[in-house]
Amino acid sequence: MLKLGTVFSGIGAIEHSLERLGIDYKIAFACDNGGIDIFSKKIERNLLAIDKEIEELQIRLLSLTDERYEDANELNIQEHFEHIQTLREELENVSVKVGEEITENQLIISKMSLFFDWVSMRNEKLKITPLTESFQDKQLTEISKAHYYYLLKDIKDYYKNVKDEELLNKILGIPLEQYEAHFKAFVERSSVKKLNSNLTEILDIINMLLERLSSVEILDDLSKINDSDKKKEYVDNLYKPKKKSNFVLQSYLANYDIDENHFHWNASFLDGSQYKDQIDLFVGGSPCQSFSMVGKRRGLQDTRGTLFYEYARLIKEIQPKVFIYENVKGLINHDGGNTWATMQQVFDDLNYNWKFDVLNSRNYGIPQNRERLFVVGFRKDIELSNEFSFPKPIPLEKTMQDFLLDSVSGKYYLNKKGVEFVTMEKNINKRYTQIDGEIQLCQKANQQFNWHGDFVFVEENKDQEKMMEDLEKYFLSAKVEKYVMSSGTKNFYSKPKIDLKIARPLLTTMHKMHRAGVDNYVTTQGRIRKLTPRECLRLMGFCDSFNIVVSDTQMYQQAGNSIVVDVLMEIMKSIIASLPEILEGENYKYKNEIEQLSLF
Template sequence: MKAIGLFAGVGGIELGFEQNGFDIIWANEIDEKASVTYKLNHDHQLVTEDINNIDSKTIPDIDVLLAGFPCQAFSVAGYRKGFEDERGNLFFQVARVLRDKRPSIVFLENVKNLVGHDGGNTFRVILETLNQYGYFVKHKVLNASEYGNVPQNRERIYIVGFLDEHAYKNFKFPDPIPLTKTLNDVIDFDSKVDDKYYYTKEKYKFYDQLQEAIVRKDTLYQWRRVYVRENKSNLCPTLTANMGTGGHNVPLLLSKYGIRKLTPRECFLLQGFPEDFILPNDMAQSHLYKQAGNSVVVPVVSRIAKNIYEAVSDIEKEKYIIA
């Protein structure tokens, strides 16, 4: 099945689908830095452009549309007049492509808070729009630590729609799986990394408080403006796009060589990216942290993609048996 990705970032969703036999043929991403990382790891066409400026006629015909679109408020009154009144909102760019290309399957990923955003209006309009275009939709909030065997507390909502009602009925979200990976599997607590990752008394005025509170070598901590929070669950807290700024909530750890923050590579590993995923050598660290924080947990997407593939494959088998 041929698929395209919108708001592709560095291609985490696309990677999860590629791992399950889908053929990604085209993608779109507005951020030039993320596009550099994307192109290092994918060999299909990536268009670096604002989706508002892309004519649907230039997008290939497809079976599957993938999108991790940003969550934005929009006017319900405007929506009732037709989504052209809301053309600045990025979900309606997804809707436009669905309307024009008519893929048989749509996969959307977003923050958990999408469900309650704007009193539930945002999510309701999204579901109504998908229904109006003929999609039968299932959605579920999944945590990376429970569904991806990744030691990160990261809840996201996944929305899957099918034009074929039988495929929709065949599809189910994956079941929880045991968490066997630990922080030690993805974070190197014993090796020396570049000095720029370490916190010191000279660089941080609250270093004494860090030194007093950060005492264990098997968990992560966060500086929360005025105190240090220990993550007792032995999971990484939800990675964010602003981890490179050095502000509060940045995950911290005690290594053999001192207190430090995660490296960009460790952040990508905590998102379930493979160890051979290529990160640009000449890119500012802040961009790499942003790319990791904005991305998806690849193993969760991969498990959903596998179930989508099997739901559609079963339909094809049924047609063959009937024939």
């Protein structure tokens, strides 16, 4: 029996592939926190809040012992803290510039002054933000211009929440709509956009540092615990308050046979030595927003990027016979190839013979343009029956339409507003916009689809008229017909960007499709609808036997985060051809030391 271990396990793509192949296996352990973040803080978007956070970070840094500081060094914590201080200076400079622009806007600055005059005269406690409260005893002219924009935003939000119209008119002196129009025009300035961009960056780095500092402190505590069960109990207790929010865990337990005592929360805190020499196949990746074409591409500097090192550490500690690593294609050329060069060196140091390739799902039976990097490694002391090679492409015989359900609930159909949105010229022409594609294109952040919307168009069926009465309001408008039916063909194919032979990406926020950057659409019974969670699972290679026990929103995300099952099936066939003993998990042939030095 094959003994399996996984990290970033998701909904079990490798488990499902083994089941589809009829391979007998046992899950030794799995690990996935379901995207739950217990380290980040919700920090207000202003300079005062950021300064307070930086001060607290400084105190935590100073509290590091020599042993802890060594771990902190490995995580570049001091370097990140210095980067935060640099960003803080840049943010203040931009904030001052925006503050000066505010003083030039007579209407806005006069209303801000009026607000502070009014606030200073009030005796009772106002329901204002901590930022505004910290300045409520001052005149506007006494406040640094670096704070003007943040105060302006707070004041605007405050006005919006005032229910007493008479009081509001007294404070403002003009209709709220007029004030908001001036505010909206102001925030469209390039200087304000730069300010908000800088804000987002510094808050991201602060939270990244918070996670790294917390990890150092937790690892220090874990190093003092010898028993692996007690270590797991310690980590479980960290996440216990949010256990009900781990929807990945719910899906995993509903579909696979695993002792929950061997389901771990965080790869960084997983002691792989407890599974040493017990694992035949170790599968995982590392979250890859840092490397994808649409992620922020911070690479190994990102907290998520450093999880690659955790994956490598676990290989070293566990010593599986074979490992499979998966990530986005984008990491190969990230940072001019330096990131991938670093990762290759790490793989070389693991004492495994390994190969890599970029595989596209469309070449392995799934109509989806989803290119992923795969690395397969064999322990050097194990003798192979045949040299490993990645599977050759196979002809694609199915289109996306073959994966659709025959009958779908009305809740998946777009209303008039949704139809108008997805068929707007600016959206229909976007790279990720498509209706009725036959193969999906997927190159989004992480392994995710980021579902802004994958949709289908289904031909009108008179026999189903009664069943579809509740959907009458979703009939295609003339505007939709212009795009979807312009070619006049019965399959509704029109522009190449809408109707591709291969559909564009299944994306993870599909449930919230009313945003810029919509994607694929399916048209059914003369109407446009979203793909259902079941259809999304099918497009990832999961059989209908997969139990859906979470909400649609969660299932869209989980499907989008998965590895394509059919690709893993083909990789497994190649692994078995090289190492048939993996099926039984025993009787491996081992090389002597001289043979281990030979090339792969």
